[in-house]
Amino acid sequence: MRISKYICMVVLGISCLFMFTGCSNKTYAINQIGGEYAAKGETPGRLMYVQGREAWRSPSGGYNVKTRNIHLLQNSADLTLNEGFKYFAIGLPHEMSNMNGQTMNTAEEFIEKCTPSEAQIFDVGNGRCGLEGSIQWVGIVIATYKERPLEYMTYDAQEVRDYLISHDLYRKDETYTLAKNTTGFQKTYPDVGILFKSTK
């Protein structure tokens, strides 16, 4: 009896280990891609990469993507402020890129357009704004600024953070970790070079 109980505990322990291995991974960010003021346009701006992830793997695909994408926005605002900047524009993916002419620039608009309904339980159809609909992590490239650029719309990082806090959407369970290896993201966005300031 005692042996079977012992075996059960070991099996349960190993199962838990497999179940939660994904939960311990952190989201990461890169606080500088290229030079200090590498973003295209006339206003000096710094390119960065930031990730967001699901709160927990719920049975609802819509809920997972919603929490992941909002976390992405939260980390974008936090990274911008923590690095001493005030505004950020999304550079990649193209579908949500302010640097390509996308006019969306508030947390409210982002949540409306780029997050699916929590009631949408399946993974199919949850992709929004160029972000995949079935993976735990997503990452975007942003350009951060101390003053608003002329050419395109930017998010006010403090306003985004305040909105998320006031609507109980700000997550304290996890923040980003600055990455030491800054080359991995290029697999996701090999065309990041188009966001760089022209050297002509």
Next chain:
Amino acid sequence: MRNTNLLLCLVMIFLFSGCATTTLQTQAKMTRTVTLMPDQLNDKKIYLRITGTEASKIELEEPLKKALIERSVILSSAEEANFYLHVNTLFADNLKEAANLNTALLGGVAAGAIATVNNSGGNSILIGVGVALAMGVTDRALADETYRAVINIALSEKNKSNSTTPEWSKLQETRLLIEAVRMNLNLEEAKPIMEQKASYQIAEIFK
């Protein structure tokens, strides 16, 4: 049989009603906020200059003058004015036309002319309409028609300290993005909407 067909039609209508924007959706946003101090608004004499590129299908002169006058602005000559307002429409058309613009700019046919009027490079225009290219709006037969205007607004104030040779100092510059989206929206319908939105937004600076 007839009832079955009718039912099928109704189901199809319900199924595909979400695919197109049946009501007109518009928005107007500025990349930067333009703010004037109360003392600057005491004497609202403005020298207005309106320019555009070949990629612009809107005419702002009349509606903008009307909107400014409604806000107690006096349109003056350069000598008498306190402010110089330069409104330059970089692009105003269906986003599907952005593909032609892109071709023209890359091909260099219209790039020279556009850059001259703009006082900026061709890339500057494409930033405002590039989303069309990125999202494939230009080469897909989508139900929605998206019209967009990208307008550069530069405001300068006359330096009054030197009365013999007045100089203009640039106060603020912003870019206005206007969008109108609806199924089957055509240029004749979109043009006055974009003109009205643009005129209102620009004139409100002087309210």
